[in-house]
Amino acid sequence: MSHGNDVFMMDDDARPLLLVTNDDGYGAPGLEAMVAALEAWATVLVIAPSHEKSACSHQLTLGRPLQRKKLGPHRYWVDGTPADCVYLGLLGGERVSPRIPDLVVSGLNAGLNLGLDTYYSGTVAGAREAAMRGVPGMAVSAEPGADGKRAAHLSSRLAWHFLQIFDRAEPVVLNVNIPARGSWELRHTRLGRRVYGEGIEFRRSPRGREYFWIGGAGVMKDECTPGTDTRALHEGAIGVTNLPLTPFDSRGDDIIDRMIRAWQAEQRSER
Numbered sequence: 001m002s003h004g005n006d007v008f009m010m011d012d013d014a015r016p017l018l019l020v021t022n023d024d025g026y027g028a029p030g031l032e033a034m035v036a037a038l039e040a041w042a043t044v045l046v047i048a049p050s051h052e053k054s055a056c057s058h059q060l061t062l063g064r065p066l067q068r069k070k071l072g073p074h075r076y077w078v079d080g081t082p083a084d085c086v087y088l089g090l091l092g093g094e095r096v097s098p099r100i101p102d103l104v105v106s107g108l109n110a111g112l113n114l115g116l117d118t119y120y121s122g123t124v125a126g127a128r129e130a131a132m133r134g135v136p137g138m139a140v141s142a143e144p145g146a147d148g149k150r151a152a153h154l155s156s157r158l159a160w161h162f163l164q165i166f167d168r169a170e171p172v173v174l175n176v177n178i179p180a181r182g183s184w185e186l187r188h189t190r191l192g193r194r195v196y197g198e199g200i201e202f203r204r205s206p207r208g209r210e211y212f213w214i215g216g217a218g219v220m221k222d223e224c225t226p227g228t229d230t231r232a233l234h235e236g237a238i239g240v241t242n243l244p245l246t247p248f249d250s251r252g253d254d255i256i257d258r259m260i261r262a263w264q265a266e267q268r269s270e271r
Contacts, residue, residue, distance in 0.1 A: 016042040016163055019089040019101040019130070022109060023122030025052040026077040030108035033148045034140070037156035038105065043074070045097050047085040049122075050077040054111075058083050058125035082106060082126035090133045103163055104130035107140035108152050112177050114222070114229045115192045118243060124175055131171035131245055138162055138174045143233070145180035154178065154238070157266070161259045172252040173243040177229055182236015186263050188256045189239035192228030195220045 018038055022031045026048040038044050050069070061080045068078045068088065076096070078085050086104055089097055106126030113121040127137030140155045142148065158176060166172065178184070197216030204210055222230040229239035240259070242252030 016102045017045065017097070017099060018042045018159070019045045019047060019086065019097070019104045019135075021046075021048050021082045021085040021089075021104065021106050021126040023049065023053045023056060023082045023106075023126065024110050025049050026071070028052075028110065030110050030142065030148055030152070033152035034105060034108045034155060037149075037152040038159065040156065041160060045074045045089060045101060047076045047078060047089045047096070049082060049085060050079045053081050053122045055120045056081045056122040056125070057120050058128060059122075060084060060087065082122045083129040086126050086129040086133075086137075090130065090135060101130075101135060103159060103166075104135055104137045105140065105155070105159055106137065107142075107176075108148065108155060109139070109141035110144065111141060112143050112233065113139065113141040113175060114177055114233060114239075115194045117194060118175060118191065124173075124243065127175070128173050128243065128245070131173045134171050136162060136166050136172050136174075138176060140176045140178070142178040143180040146178055151178045154184070158240070158259065158263070161262045161266075162255070164262070165255050165258045170251045170255075171245065172255055173245065174252060174256065175229075175239075175241045175243050177233060177239045177241075179233050179236050179238070185237040186260050187232045187237045187239055188253070188260060189229040189232050189241045190227055191241060191243075192225060192230030193223040194230060195223065 020035055035044050059081045061084050066080045068076050070076055106123045109123040113124055118124045124139045127139040130137035142151045197220050199216040201213045224231040224234050229241050232239035240256050242256055
């Protein structure tokens with residue numbers, strides 16, 4: 001696969017095939033921006049949840065049948081989770097996709113997925129489900145207030161570089177977080193830690209039944225240890241983190257370093 005504008009001239013069979021999902025639901029602005037950016041150089045298959053599934057983690061729906069609805073060429077929603085959507089896209093055969101996608105992109109998420117957020121995130125789970133099936137996955141999240149179109153364009157270029165470098169024998173999950181403002185310097189990061197306000201609020205319905213809300217006041221502080229995704233956020237940089245499927249698997253780290261070098265070279269050539 002060649003670099004540069006050559007790919008823009010390819011027909012659908014020659015262009016890379018990307019599967020795009022999210023956890024904000026079909027029709028979310030971040031999803032639409034991401035698809036528009038990726039379609040400049042790839043054929044895009046969209047399979048997204050019919051409704052918002054934020055914080056659903058890596059849930060597969062096994063206790064009931066799932067439904068899908070075709071909304072246009074290469075466009076579906078599924079009444080399930082991001083992991084369900086990716087499972088369908090990779091294992092559904094020609095009834096869903098003409099071939100196995102080359103890359104799964106999950107996002108652009110409305111809100112960051114830093115540190116331990118990655119364990120709760122449906123966005124990250126979509127990318128992880130791909131890697132578990134042997135296809136590289138990239139989750140992309142943006143801080144509220146970020147320029148969605150610009151963030152999607154940047155993510156599209158990262159996806160391009162990811163495909164140039166990736167070895168299909170090495171399933172990798174990358175987690176990308178884009179701040180609302182700053183230099184948008186690209187950094188190789190590891191997971192940091194966000195401290196949330198926690199608690200349970202008990203209430204009663206008009207009929208006397210008790211119910212409760214979980215969660216607290218949101219992010220209280222970030223622990224900004226050097227090299228972490230939380231530190232990158234606070235310094236206005238984009239964090240790219242390897243999320244290995246098994247402990248001590250560092251294969252994704254080399255890919256990130258090579259992506260950053262390619263990205264930097266591309267930026268210099270455009271000046």
